[in-house]
Amino acid sequence: MLKLYYHPATISLAVQIALEDAGATSESEFVDFRTNAQRAPDFLAINPKSRVPALVTDRGVLTETPAILEFIARTHPAANLAPLDDPFAMAQVNAFNIYLCGTVHVAIAHRYRGYRWADDPDAIKAMAAKSPEVVADCFRVIEDEYFKGPFVMGDAYTICDPYLYVLSGWLDRDGIDRTQFPKVDAHFNMMGARESVKKVRADWGG
C-alpha cells in the first residue's frame, strides 16, 4: 500500500492527481506546515529533506516529484501515463518535469522561501521582487518551446500534465497573467475539468 505525505498547497498535489489517474490504491497523510510538521522528528524520519511529497512504498520512501511521478507511471502501466518503452520520449517527459522541479519551482520558491538562500532580509525581499519575472520567463520557454498541445507532450496525457497544471495554478497568486501564455492557459482550464483533478480537489475541499 502506498502512502503519500502531502499538503494540497504544495507540489504534492501533482502526485495526488497522478495517483488518481493511475487508479492507484493509496492512503495519504496531511503534513501541517502551519505547525512546522515538516520539520518534526517523525516526519524527518520519513524525509530528511523536510519536504512533501514523500511517497512511502513497501520497499521504502521515495522523494522528488519527477522521480515519484515516473515511479507511479512505471508501476501502473495500464494507465498509460508515460511512454514507458521509449527511452527518448521518456527522457523528454522527465526533462520537462525536471525543468519544472529544478528551475520553475525553484524560481517560484524565491518569492516565498528566500530564507533558504540568504539571511539578509533585504536580499530576501529582492528575491521575492524578481521572482515573478523569472517565473514568467520560464513559462515563456514552456509556451514557445516545449508545450506541444493539447497535452504537454502532444496528444497523449502524461505525468507532465498534472505537474504543469499545479504550477500554472500558482501564477495568479504571484500576479502573473496566465492568459499571456495561451497554450498553457488552455491546458490549465482543460485540466481543471478533468475527473481526476476534480476528485482530488473535492477530497480536500480546494
Place this chain on the structure above:
Amino acid sequence: MLKLYYHPATISLAVQIALEDAGATSESEFVDFRTNAQRAPDFLAINPKSRVPALVTDRGVLTETPAILEFIARTHPAANLAPLDDPFAMAQVNAFNIYLCGTVHVAIAHRYRGYRWADDPDAIKAMAAKSPEVVADCFRVIEDEYFKGPFVMGDAYTICDPYLYVLSGWLDRDGIDRTQFPKVDAHFNMMGARESVKKVRADWGG
C-alpha cells in the same frame, strides 16, 4: 550518433563520464561561456534554456542532466548503469540525481549566478555568502541519509556516481572541506582513479 554540447567546468562533465562508462559512440562540442556562446542564437536553437549539457540524438535534443543520464543508461543496458527493470530502485536513483539537480546544484549556483534570482548587487552578495553553508547542509544530508557506499547506491555503480563526483569536486573551490563528509570524500577519491573519469579528464586536459 549522439552529440554532446558541453563545458568541462559544468555539470556536463557528469554526462561525459556516463557516456564513457556506457561505451557510447558520441561526439562533443565545446560551448565557450567566455564568449557567451550559450546565449548565441545557434546554441539557443539547440537548447532554448541556454544551458549545458544538451545531448543531440537522432530524434531530437535532450536536456536536464538527470533525464540525460537515465536516457544513456536505458539506451546502453549492457553497461549496467542503473537498475533499469526495477521501478523502485530506479526511482531512488532518479530521486538522488534530481536532488543534486534541483537542490544541491541550485544551492551552488547561488554563489556564482545569483543574478538569476535578484537584481540588487547586495542581494547577490548575500546569496553568495550563504551558499557554502547551504551546500554543506546538502552534503550532510547526502553523507548521513542517502549515500550507501562504496558507490552512491551501494555495491553497484550507477548514473548517480558521476553526478555526485562532479559536485563533490566543486566543494574545495567554495571553501567547503570535503573530509567532513568521509563517505563522500572516499567516493570522490575512488572515482578519480576510475578509468572512464581519467579518460574524460585527459581528453580536456583537466
